[in-house]
Amino acid sequence: MKELVFMLADLWMIFAGFFYGWKFIRRYNNYLLGLEWMIVATSGSNFLVWSLLGGDPGSFLFDIAYFFDAFSRSVGITLILVMGLMHVTHRYKPTLAADIGAFALAIAAGLYLQQFRGHELHVGPATFYVIVNALTTLFLAYFARRLWKIRAKGLAIGAALATAAGTAIAVTYDFFPISGDDEYRTIFYTLALATWGTQLFVYFMSYRALHNHNVATGAEPSSNEQSVARA
Template sequence: MDFKTNVLLFSTSMLVVTSLVYGIKFFKRGNYLLGLEWLIVTFSGSNFLIFALAGIQGAYSISYFCDAFSRAFGIPIVTTLGLMAITHRFKPSLKVDAWLFATSFAGAVALVAVPSLAPFKPVFYVVMWTAFSFYLAYFAKRLFNAGEGGHAAGVIVVLILTQAIASIYDFYQIPGDTEHIVFYILAGLAWSSLCVELYYAYCALENAEQNAISRKLPTSRKAYV
């Protein structure tokens, strides 16, 4: 394998590892929306890795579907609702979580399987991701206001990186990158950064919010917390 292919395998492996590790961490924190979405990214990356190594077309098809799910619904909707556990105290039941994933998967199936939707998919993906970026900007503001300037900056960085990837995905080809290898390398690294930074930013804001609540409690009540 040539140098670019090796870097692609490294980038994809990084995505698989980071999404798996931090998906499990989100599960341990009780956030099943974020945990499951991160594991879907793991599954997608793993199948893309199998395709890159063995050329198995079925693995590529699975990765393609999971990618469509994450770009259209998993990140823009599921991840936003998962982060809202901190910003808006949104904590749905497991039944609501299951319903949300089921409807999102149905939407992804329609996007992939219905030919008449094909011309609209690129714009739809960008619009959905842009909406997510606006929420990330709000999330970064909340972090900054809570005294977590470092994580606020980190969220802004991953916002810029992933928005750039989403914006050029279907509309721009990197010069000389006829097989899109360079693009997939950059996409894998950008999404890996997203998986890692959002976990630590989530934890930082959660801790900051809990500390703020604790400081507001009367002294007589703090002894029992």
């Protein structure tokens, strides 16, 4: 039962990543969030296959899993997330060079942090992950406040709760192992995957609400008008 719940949590994150990532690209032309969502989904797919094949730490799938994990925890669901959400909070539209630079930085971080893999605690990288998550949480608190101000109170509460859960996972990840969990940390990863999938879903819905509000108030063109402009 525990393993089944774990797989369901992973499948939820995979679905949310691919489905809403594609919507970010197709509907809003937001490649930062769309690609990052899909990267998270790809990471979850790799993690699921690795787990089903026995979870061998010597497998190349584990190397891939660690890379994706470092990619998103360091830059993906921090800097790239903030840059992408700023499109609806500050009308920020990064250049192609900025998009490429953000993902190049994430790739470099993922490769560099590979050296700290292993079961032992590496305080430096673990602290770095918590700090960048905390900084991102500050922006997400502002993001939730913006939702509240446009009277999307349900989404504001949802975004705040999803962010709080994500922060709890970030702090627990390295520093506070769950008592009674197995050697594969099945309970922790079940909670983490369910939380991350929910964040992908809630942040998309919140982005949509702010986008629609901006369109209604004339602050930005509709998605259809943007498509015509690109054509």
